[in-house]
Amino acid sequence: MQIAILAHEKFPGRAKTALGVLRYADYDVEAVLDRDSAGDRVVDHVPDVQDAPIVAGMDDVEDVDALLIGIAPIGGGFDESWREDVRTALERGCDVISGLHYFLEDDEEFAVLAEENDCELWDVRNPSEDLTVADGVAGDVDAEVILTVGTDCSVGKMTVSMELARDAREAGYDAAVIPTGQTGIMIEGWGNPIDRVVSDFTAGAVEEMILEKGDEHDYLFVEGQGSIVHPAYSAVTCGILHGSMADQLVLCHDAGREAIHGYEEFELPSLPSYVDLYEDLAEPVADATVTAGALNTSDLADDAAARDTVEEYADAIDAPAADVIRFGTDDLLEALLE
Structure with missing residues (x-):
């Protein structure tokens, strides 16, 4: 499918959905819409994803099958400045794919x-109507369940899940992703939008997906959401932790972050305390351990400094x-799949 991605004034820093699709999805991206960077190319900003021209709006895009909204703002609202591009896409017969809490179909x-x-409006965050409470049976599946958890939101949990699953498959392991957020669902083409x-x-929505895939694969990499200490998103984090009944946890962190994103009056706890928080919370239903850590060092320009920071992080969480983008996943997979 040929698509354009809407990322106005947020690419690449605050357009994590766009980056996830560019990096992992099977779509052919013909253009990225960003008024602030029109005339550039994706590779001018992010070197390791699918390249495409950056344009000012849909009027500058040639024929595509769909427009994908590649921004996930806090609260998931629709910015009225996007309306003209969505309207143009629909008038041209393009489907529109959205991961917002604001449903385009409404x-x-x-x-x-x-x-x-004759277009489709796919509101990815619109959950199934037949979900139920969990039965507490996700731990019965044959697969090893590996969940990414975070010190905060927007620290790379989806990216780490995708990188680990992809590299595990390339190494010959039978691995799959359990997508729980809008970007993961867009990439994988299925899933439950847990935050909706x-x-x-x-927990039941997560358990349902574990049961669906758990006897078909040897390893399931569950895309985590939020953080257990986040004042807004901790509920969904706990639901995924208990619903997945994970065997292993990968603790994800953004190097240098000291306060909770969007709630900067709250400082992050110490790194070692997260290990106890997640393991203790999981313990009544699953004997989950923080087996590995993933650190986002994208704000560090020097590789040597990044390696030192990763080593300090490893020591802190024992x-x-x-950094799975910068240095690969070999060390993590060795720990997780041994």
């Missing part, structure tokens, strides 16, 4: 245009660690 203008032009599920059904 927008009267978009719904009418989609029907008139009724709280009582959160587990092997790596």
Whole structure:
């Protein structure tokens, strides 16, 4: 499928959905929409993903099958400055894929245009209506369940899950991803949007996916969400932890981050304390251990400094660690798949 990605004024720093799709999805990306960087190319900003021209709007995009909204703002709202591009896409007969909490199918203008032009509005965060509470049986599957957890939101849990699963498969292991967020669902083409599920059904929605794939694969890499200490997102983090009944945890962190993203009045706890927090919270339902750590060092320009920071992180959490984009996944996979 040929797509354009909408990432206005946020690419690449605050367009993690766009980056995830560019890095891992099977889509052919024909253009990225960003008014601030029009005239550049993706590779001018991010060297290790699919390249494409950056343009000012849909009027500058040649024929594509769909427009994908590649921004995941806090709260998941729709920015009215995007309306013209979405309208243009629908008028041209393009589907629109959105991971927002604002459902495009409930927008009267978009719904009418989609029907008139035979387009699909895919609201990725719209959960199934038949979800239930968990039965506490995810631990019965044959697969080893590995969950990425975070010191905060936006520290790379989805990226780490995708990198580990991909490299495990390339090494000959039978591995799959359990997608729990909008970007993972867009990449994998299926999944439950856990942060949109009724709280009582959160663990059940994760368990349902574990049961669906758990006897088909040897390893399941579960995409984590939020952080157990996050004042807004801790509930979904706990639901995934208990619903997955994970065997192993990969603790993800952003180098240099000291306060909770979007809630900077709250300082992050010490790194070692996260190991106890996650393992103690999981313990009543699963004997999960923090087996490895993943550190995002993208803000460090020097590789030597990045390696030193990774080593310090590994020492702090007493587990092997790596920046999976910068230095690869070999050390982590050796610890997780031994």
